[in-house]
Amino acid sequence: GAVVSQHPSWVICKSGTSVKIECRSLDFQATTMFWYRQFPKQSLMLMATSNEGSKATYEQGVEKDKFLINHASLTLSTLTVTSAHPEDSSFYICSARDRDIPDTQYFGPGTRLTVL
Amino acid sequence: GQNIDQPTEMTATEGAIVQINCTYQTSGFNGLFWYQQHAGEAPTFLSYNVLDGLEEKGRFSSFLSRSKGYSYLLLKELQMKDSASYLCAVRAFSGNTPLVFGKGTRLSVIA
Numbered sequence: 001g002a003v004v005s006q007h008p009s010w011v012i013c014k015s016g017t018s019v020k021i022e023c024r025s026l027d028f029q030a031t032t033m034f035w036y037r038q039f040p041k042q043s044l045m046l047m048a049t050s051n052e053g054s055k056a057t058y059e060q061g062v063e064k065d066k067f068l069i070n071h072a073s074l075t076l077s078t079l080t081v082t083s084a085h086p087e088d089s090s091f092y093i094c095s096a097r098d099r100d101i102p103d104t105q106y107f108g109p110g111t112r113l114t115v116l
Numbered sequence: 117g118q119n120i121d122q123p124t125e126m127t128a129t130e131g132a133i134v135q136i137n138c139t140y141q142t143s144g145f146n147g148l149f150w151y152q153q154h155a156g157e158a159p160t161f162l163s164y165n166v167l168d169g170l171e172e173k174g175r176f177s178s179f180l181s182r183s184k185g186y187s188y189l190l191l192k193e194l195q196m197k198d199s200a201s202y203l204c205a206v207r208a209f210s211g212n213t214p215l216v217f218g219k220g221t222r223l224s225v226i227a
Contacts, residue, residue, distance in 0.1 A: 034214045043203060043219040044159070093158050095215075105149075105215060107158040 002028050004096050006108035013084055014116055020080045021111045023094030029074040030096035034105070035067075038091040050077040074099065084115040118142045120218035122204050128194055136189045136221045137206030146210045150178050150189045151203040153220065159203055162189065172196045191223075199225045 003026040008115055013019050023033055031052045036044040048069050049057040056069035068080040077096075093110040119141045128134040140148070147166040151159035165171055165180035165187060177190040189202055201222050205215040 041222075043217045046214050046216070049214055077151075091156075105161075107151075107160070110156075110158045112156070 002026075002046065002096075002106045004094065004106045004108040006092075006094060006111050008111060009109060010112040010114075012114045012116065015085055016083055016085060018080055018082045019084055019113060020078055021092055021094075021113075023077045023079070023096065023108050025075045025096045025098075025106070028096075028098045028100070030077075031074060031099045032097045033071060033077040034095045034097075035069065035077075035079050036093045036095070038093060038110075044093060047079075081113065084113070086115045089113055089115045117207065117218045118206070120144070120204055120216060122202075122218045122221045124219065125222045125224070127226060130194055130196060130225055130227050132166065132194050133190065133192050134194060136191075136202050136204075136223065138163050138187045138189070138218060140185050140187070140204070140206050140218075142206050142208045142216065144208040145182060146208045148178075148180055148187050149177075149205040149207070149215060150187075150190055151205060153201045153203055157171075162202075173218075196225050196227070199223060216227065 005024045007022045008066045025045050033050040034067045035047045038044050046059050047062045050071040052071045058064045071077040094108045098104045122138045127131050141146045149164050150162040153159040161180035170179045175192045180187045201220040204218040
């Protein structure tokens, strides 16, 4: 089956530093990946849509200069949380659509970010 | 706008049947998804409905009524490992559109 990986699975960083999270589709090509954020006991909130070779589309209220998204290849998208603050602590999950099976959306295992 | 409603919490007994309802109001409709999510883990796909009716997959079934903006997930022969959050999600349009998630229903299965 289709596999999406995320790295790292968890990270702890100091306030003010930047953290990069990678999302990879391991056995399929993904022209589109989505980044979600989930706070404890809440649902997934879409942050942005990442399209290979073009700029990401951000949801209302999500700062594009703070959450930098790069989708440089058909198997990799990265989310960089710049100048992280404690309120950015959350569970970040990516999902990827198989280019050849458009109705699919496979989720990565998530990255737990804790900002001290 | 998009609005997806489901109950916040439910409790059911091991071996029983439980139905989790979801109502939605979205600007378009191109499929409804159910996901299971255990605490601290990513969601895993359970079912997908795009046409009216019931889709059965083992112990899990999902129903859709597009005219009523309504779906339910039915879990039979409940097991303790079914304790999790169940997320209802709608895709409003085709193409590269993301899923919009409801807040999820936390199901507790008790002995």
